Amino acid sequence: MHELGITRNIVAIVAEAAQGKRVHRVVLEVGKLGGVMPDAIAFCFDVVAQGTAVEGAKLDIVEVAGAACCRRCEAEFEILNLFTACACGSRDVAVTRGEELMIKTMDVEEAA
Amino acid sequence: MCATCGCSAGAMATMTSPGKEGTTLWKRVGDRSTHRLSPPSASLVRVVDLEARVLAKNAALAVKNRAWFAEREILALNFVSSPGAGKTTLLERTIRDLKAEFPLYVVEGDQATSRDAERIRAAGAPVVQLNTGTGCHLEADMIARTMRELVPSPGSLVLIENVGNLVCPALFDLGEHTKVVVLSVAEGDDKPLKYPHMFRAAEVLILNKLDLLPHVDFDIAHAIENARAINPELTILSLSARTGEGMEGWYDWLRRTSSLALKQPPSGIVSSQLTV
Numbered sequence: 001m002h003e004l005g006i007t008r009n010i011v012a013i014v015a016e017a018a019q020g021k022r023v024h025r026v027v028l029e030v031g032k033l034g035g036v037m038p039d040a041i042a043f044c045f046d047v048v049a050q051g052t053a054v055e056g057a058k059l060d061i062v063e064v065a066g067a068a069c070c071r072r073c074e075a076e077f078e079i080l081n082l083f084t085a086c087a088c089g090s091r092d093v094a095v096t097r098g099e100e101l102m103i104k105t106m107d108v109e110e111a112a
Numbered sequence: 113m114c115a116t117c118g119c120s121a122g123a124m125a126t127m128t129s130p131g132k133e134g135t136t137l138w139k140r141v142g143d144r145s146t147h148r149l150s151p152p153s154a155s156l157v158r159v160v161d162l163e164a165r166v167l168a169k170n171a172a173l174a175v176k177n178r179a180w181f182a183e184r185e186i187l188a189l190n191f192v193s194s195p196g197a198g199k200t201t202l203l204e205r206t207i208r209d210l211k212a213e214f215p216l217y218v219v220e221g222d223q224a225t226s227r228d229a230e231r232i233r234a235a236g237a238p239v240v241q242l243n244t245g246t247g248c249h250l251e252a253d254m255i256a257r258t259m260r261e262l263v264p265s266p267g268s269l270v271l272i273e274n275v276g277n278l279v280c281p282a283l284f285d286l287g288e289h290t291k292v293v294v295l296s297v298a299e300g301d302d303k304p305l306k307y308p309h310m311f312r313a314a315e316v317l318i319l320n321k322l323d324l325l326p327h328v329d330f331d332i333a334h335a336i337e338n339a340r341a342i343n344p345e346l347t348i349l350s351l352s353a354r355t356g357e358g359m360e361g362w363y364d365w366l367r368r369t370s371s372l373a374l375k376q377p378p379s380g381i382v383s384s385q386l387t388v
Contacts, residue, residue, distance in 0.1 A: 002248055004281035006166055012202045024157050028166075028250040035283055035309040082308040083341045107157045110250050 003040035007048045008102060010041070015052045018108050023057040025107040033066040033082060033098035058105075066098025123382055170284055173252035177287025180259065181270070187370040188270040190250075190288035192310060194303075196278030197296040200228045202353040202362075203271055207235040210363060214370065217267035219258050221245040221250045221275045228273065237271075249280035252287055269370060278307040290314075290369065296321040297328055301335035304342050311342045318362065322352040 003054050030038050035110055038061045045059045066079040071085035077086065079098070085091045114141065115302055165171070181188045191199045200220075207216050218239040220228040228240035240258045242250060255272065258287075272288060274281040293314035295303055298321055304311040317339050319332065332350065338381050349365060351358030 003260055005247070009166050010171065013162070013166065017160065017162055017164070035279070046157060082312055083305065085341075091341055096238045101166045103162045103166060105159050107159050110158050 003037055004044050004048070006036060006101070007041050007044035011045070011048045011054050012050055013103055014054050014057075014106050018053045018106065020053060020107040023054045023106050024109060025058045025060060026054065027060045027062060027106070029062045029064055029100045029102045029104050031064045031098040031100040033068065033079070033095060036101055038063060049102050057080040062104070064098055064100045067096050068093040069096050137165050155243045167283070168251065170252045173256060174285035174287040177252055177255050177259070178289075180256075180312075181289065182266075184264070186264055186266065186268050186270055186286045187366075188272065188286075190272045190274055190281070190286050190291045191294060192274045192278070192281045192291055192314065193276060193294035193296075194278045194299060197276070197294040197299065199273050199276070199294050200231055202294060202318065202320060202351075203237075203273060204231055204235040205353050205356065206271070206362070206366075207232065207237045207357060209359065210269075211236050214366075215265045217262050217264040217268055217270045219250075219255065219262070219270070221254075221273055223247070223275060228257045244275055248275055248277050249284050250286060250372070251284050254325040255286045267305050269366070278303070278310045280375065281311040282307075282313040290316060292316040292318060294318045294320050295335065295339075296326050297330035297332070297335075299330070301331045302338055304335070304339040311339050311346070314343070314346065316347045316349065316365065319350040320353055322350055322357055323355045324352075 010026070010028065014023055028041070030036055030041070042059055042061065049055045049057060066081070066084075067076060068079045068084065069076050069095075070088060070090055072089040072090040072092060073086060075086055075088065076096065077084075079093075079095070082095070083091070084093070086093055159338075177188075191203070193199050203218060207218070210216065216237045218229075218232045218237050220226075220232060220239055220241045221244060222228060223244055223246070225243070226241040229239045232239040240261050242254055242258060244250065244254075250272065261340070272286060274286075277294075278343070286369075291314040293316070295309055295317060297319060299304075304317075319335060324330075336348055339348065347365065349358065349361050351362055353359070
């Protein structure tokens with residue numbers, strides 16, 4: 001449900017950065033552990049973009065896999081969820097990747 | 113290749129360094145017919161690096177709120193749970209028992225009605241009700257506006273009751289010192305596994321409605337094990353806000369944390385919420 005508000009943020013940030021130029025594409029990075037559903041953002045995007053410089057733009061979402069570092073043995077490993085334990089048995093792990101929610105780039109139209 | 117302007121439809125043309133960070137790629141758009149029709153105004157598409165964190169605005173406002181609370185030596189707590197876990201009852205009893213000891217202020221978040229605010233006012237604390245309408249969580253700017261209305265005194269406790277929802281409030285830092293997640297034994301003891309983000313974002317877990325334990329299948333040991341699997345650092349307190357059982361442990365935590373909050377920067381500054 002929070003994806004609607006988040007999508008409004010995305011469109012607002014892009015529209016502001018575009019300074020009135022038409023936006024063709026937005027590349028968004030979404031971590032798989034961040035609690036934000038790419039499908040829900042994609043679902044909201046077209047509707048939220050209507051009437052803004054972002055209207056009609058293509059949204060490309062790049063999903064980022066999760067990774068963690070064990071605080072006990074310092075091993076780094078991929079994780080699929082927030083309760084993956086380290087191979088050493090420790091659950092005291094720090095998530096190092098997978099919580100991104102970042103607008104990477106936008107394609108804007110410029111006069112030739 | 114387009115006969116008029118020399119482009120290949122949709123292909124990358126050149127790569128330039130705009131003198132700013134990042135790379136700018138230029139690409140022509142439109143099909144050949146477009147270019148033949150209007151070559152001088154053929155549009156170019158520029159790829160602009162944004163690297164913009166979507167929740168940066170909320171995160172920045174939360175940092176401001178945190179500094180605002182710290183300057184006034186106020187301990188601000190963000191109470192989160194599913195609807196019906198007993199947040200308001202917990203606050204009511206806390207206010208009745210501690211209002212002689214601390215100045216207490218409350219922010220009530222709900223989609224609609226001011227029923228909770230009325231209960232809090234009756235318990236004896238100044239309160240502002242925030243109705244989020246369709247919104248499923250509180251955000252940092254709402255708290256900043258509420259503080260201008262409440263004007264909590266230095267050294268006080270500000271208790272923020274978030275919208276009942278175990279999902280979205282985990283993502284939005286309000287500038288609180290600590291997130292306190294309330295789980296009632298009327299819910300499942302597997303809640304921490306099903307809603308891991310919230311139990312990971314919180315520093316304190318209150319297991320509420322202990323008085324119902326004989327009537328439900330909730331296994332306290334399982335619940336604690338599940339919560340620690342998500343968050344090994346979690347402080348866990350069991351109580352019944354209705355009967356008062358276990359409340360002293362909660363009050364001790366509040367006293368300890370409020371005296372620490374006066375001397376130390378809040379531990380929640382580098383929370384996971386700020387990385388998104």
